[in-house]
Amino acid sequence: MDNFERHIRHNAGQFDGHKADKDKMWAKISEGLRQEKPKVIPLWKRPLFRVAASVLLLLGIASFFGLAVFNNSADKTQYASKELMEIDMYYKDLVSYQVQLVKNNQALSEENKAEFLSFMDELDTEYEVLKKEMQKNLDNEQVLEAIVGNYKKRIELIENLLHQLNESKKPNGDDYGYTL
Amino acid sequence: METDIRFTHRSIVEQCKAGNSSSQYELYSRYVDAMYNVGLRFLGNTEDAEDIVQDSFVEAFKNLDHFKYESSFGAWLKRIVINKSINHLKTKRISVVPMEAHEFHLADEEPVEAEAVDILKVKKGIAQLPDGYREIINLYLIEGYDHVEIGEILGISTSTSKSQYHRAKKKLLEIINEL
Structure with a gap:
């Protein structure tokens, strides 16, 4: 890297001279965030839901195998x-x-x-x-x-x-x- | 030190993940100007820059769960803004200076050494560059990415990024010298 490049990289902050129209942009952003419910995914990240999901999964597997085993005798049951x-x-x-x-x-x-x-x-x-x-x-x-x-x-x-x-x-x- | 940078604003980020809208606004306030300037540098007009930055914040807040502190929040957000800006430019124009066309004769071109130049002149010079050159100069000199990262962002090889950059830099110096 030569002096030209180093000088620019060190002064990169000087290229950020513009100010955003903060309120106008935020209005659009919050509108965009309202359109879709973003908090659906995080729910699954919570420990309680993980436990519930595990229990459901276990039940699912158990009933699947249960059905498979007892299916032969289905006519009788x-x-x-x-x-x-x-x-x-x-x-x-x-x-x-x-x-x-x-x-x-x-x-x-x-x-x-x-x-x-x-x-x-x-x-x-x-x-x-x-x-x-x-x-x-x-x-x-x-x-x-x-x-x-x-x-x-x-x-x-x-x-x-x-x-x-x-x-x-x-x-x-x-x-x-x-x-x- | 690096770890410290990655975890900047961690508590605010975590509150945003939990869906706290005042934290979202706080995070937005801290980064909006920087992101707006990034958008402006790539897109060249306030309207597009505002649109892209707005979209980027919405996307960032919606996908905050994917942010795992592998970089700072600012770097993560900036990458979203840059990717969106470049995609926007791609859909808007046919590249004036196709990058691939220069690949072969650039490989053996000598990198130009140059001394520090007044930042104002650099700004003016960059503004006069063709779009493709301006993109790579911005990415390397101002946004501070290396050629591997630029390769990823632009979808080109590292060596193409290097040769393209050297050509862009040469052109920039020519413009600056004429100012």
Whole structure:
């Protein structure tokens, strides 16, 4: 750096000879600062918010993993209680067993089987609707009763069918052609 | 000493960070004239200088959380004013003296040695410089940046900054000698 440069740098203050219109400029600045709320960001810098954010984050992670772990058993947990789950299992097994019986029954005509199974399908759709309702409203006893009622109706239907089948077999084998 | 400079007005700055508007005004009062002069040197007219300085203060107050005392508040603020001024000039004009054009033959040019000159004459001389030259003379001689910093501000290499500066200085001395 030569003398020319040194002299200017040492006297740089002499280049600041102008005065700003302080009040006019401040009015514009404070207007600019009002337009957007600048204090939103600093809030997050406060310790309390950091703690709150950490807690939220932990909860988030916990629920994420919780969901991931229990997701496999989601079909089961959607029922109101373990008791209901057991009832459901019991009826489901019973119904599928009896449906199988009907299907395998040689004494029934294909037409009768189809008719019977279409009844079953109707009850199946009703059951699906009830199951969805159950997910939305876990503590609804009416829904619970309706589900059980649905199962009972199926069993009743099957039992009637089997009963009539057996009855008709006894006197003679020709008389089983009537419908339900 | 350096640490002391960086933490100048620290308590006021901290109050501004907390959103205290009277502290903002206090900080503004301390720096407005200096910043206005910086803006005026680059932009050449009061209107633009006022606009740029106002914008710079608004931006500075809004982004005060990013200010971590790596420099003094004044230096940080001045950098905002200068960046805004240069951006403003870029959008306003097509450079009269394109910097890149001089890069090659300037590299082997000898730096000119000169003696101290009356500051008034320097002021007049700077005022007569083409825009590009005036920018680099202001940045180096008056604002006191080194060539690495000037390179960052203008988006050019350090060597371009050096060669450009030497050419600008030569031109300035020519003008001053003719005064």
